Amino acid sequence: MDKISTLALASIICPLALFAQKDAGKLKEDKAAIKNMCGCMEVTFEYTETFPGDTSYKPKGYHKITDAVEYVTVADEKGDRIILQHLLVAGGEVIKHWTEDWMYQNQQLLAYDKNDRWEKKILPAAAVKGQWTQKVYGVDDEPRYEGSATWIHADGRHYWESTADAPLPRREYTTRSDYNVLQRTNRHEVTSFGSLHLQDNKKIRRENGKEVFIVGEKGVNTYKRIDESKCLQAKEFWEQNKAFWAVVRAQWEKLYAAGNVIELKKKVNDQPFYKVMMDLEAKSRTKEVSGAALETAISGVLQQFVPENHQLGKL
Numbered sequence: 001m002d003k004i005s006t007l008a009l010a011s012i013i014c015p016l017a018l019f020a021q022k023d024a025g026k027l028k029e030d031k032a033a034i035k036n037m038c039g040c041m042e043v044t045f046e047y048t049e050t051f052p053g054d055t056s057y058k059p060k061g062y063h064k065i066t067d068a069v070e071y072v073t074v075a076d077e078k079g080d081r082i083i084l085q086h087l088l089v090a091g092g093e094v095i096k097h098w099t100e101d102w103m104y105q106n107q108q109l110l111a112y113d114k115n116d117r118w119e120k121k122i123l124p125a126a127a128v129k130g131q132w133t134q135k136v137y138g139v140d141d142e143p144r145y146e147g148s149a150t151w152i153h154a155d156g157r158h159y160w161e162s163t164a165d166a167p168l169p170r171r172e173y174t175t176r177s178d179y180n181v182l183q184r185t186n187r188h189e190v191t192s193f194g195s196l197h198l199q200d201n202k203k204i205r206r207e208n209g210k211e212v213f214i215v216g217e218k219g220v221n222t223y224k225r226i227d228e229s230k231c232l233q234a235k236e237f238w239e240q241n242k243a244f245w246a247v248v249r250a251q252w253e254k255l256y257a258a259g260n261v262i263e264l265k266k267k268v269n270d271q272p273f274y275k276v277m278m279d280l281e282a283k284s285r286t287k288e289v290s291g292a293a294l295e296t297a298i299s300g301v302l303q304q305f306v307p308e309n310h311q312l313g314k315l
Contacts, residue, residue: 023130027080027104030132030151033158034082034102035074037188037195040231041223043070043088047171049203053213060215063171070097070223071234075242076249080104085245087234094237096245098144099137106133109146110262112165114180114206118143120260132160134186138170140277141248142264145184159189179203179214197221244284244294248277251298255306268304276301 044066049059068090075085081104086097105128110118128148136144147162163185168176183202189195199219205212256262266272280297283289289297 026130026153029153029158030104031082033151033153033160033190034084034132036158036190037223038072038074038084039194039225040228040234041070041072041194042226042230043068043224044220044222046220046222047199048218050216050218052215057215069226069230069234071231071238072223073235073238075099076246083249085238085242087231087238089231089234094234096139096237096241098139099141099249101133101135101137103133103135105129105131106148109133109148110135110143110256112143112145112167112181116167116264116266118262120256123148134160134162134188136166137252140274141245141252142273143262147186157189159187161185161187179205181206181211182217194223194225196223240285241281244281247295248298251295251302254299255302262306265305265307273301273305276305 044064045068046062046064048062052059068088071087071089073085073087074082076083082102084100084102086099088095088097105125107123107125107128109121109123111121112118131148131150133146133148135146138144145164145166147164149160149162151158151160163183166182166184167173168180168182181204183204185200187196187198189198197219199217199221201217201219203214203217205214264273268276280289280294280301283297284294
């Protein structure tokens, strides 16, 4: 190869190598930001409604929850997928709280429609290049909402922001019927004291292909890192129950792969989903049900609350 050809080849290879190094560095920084949201945290939840869609609507006042401790831990990590589990410590008890499943350059989302119904959505690879999907699940790892965006690291700040439709939050789903979709703009930002979960939400009534904007909402969830000793109870709980919830996640993933539509029943035999799962969790903890029998039992519960004809619906 002559000198000119060698220089031409180098002019192509060197920039490619630099881009690869930059991508690898960015990916490492992204993963660090996600895992930096873990730890023992004192949590404050604050919400207030803002601007109404109609002047006759009177926004609800300021709502604040304090004196809560939340333990956030990495439940699983494989390659470019990181699962964070939240465990709430309140009133002397540990409650399995929400789950975050972070996936890099993920192309498949469950998009919330309305009335506990989600539809599978496939995104083109170019649309999610460099992005992370945050899949949020409820207390029983049932679907909530999913959004994709790029982690931003600039000017000493580290944050991720995305908009996604979701069911009503648990603080309102038993008390409100005037809206059926919460359109959430979520920003997760790593801070010097822990992290912030900032929300700019829209409460929407979606019916017959039309949407009515009811009111806006601002949410600020503050996670302040505290001594790990405050989360010993949560750590013990997770050690006792994490194997059970790993099986639950695996059974949910089988169900998600089965079709394009998910519809979740609120109750079966007058029993809410969370109550049935709590009973199974207790049986797993005492070894009353384990191994293949446990997988079958969990799968059976999911089949009851997510009927097969809904799982296999086509878009």
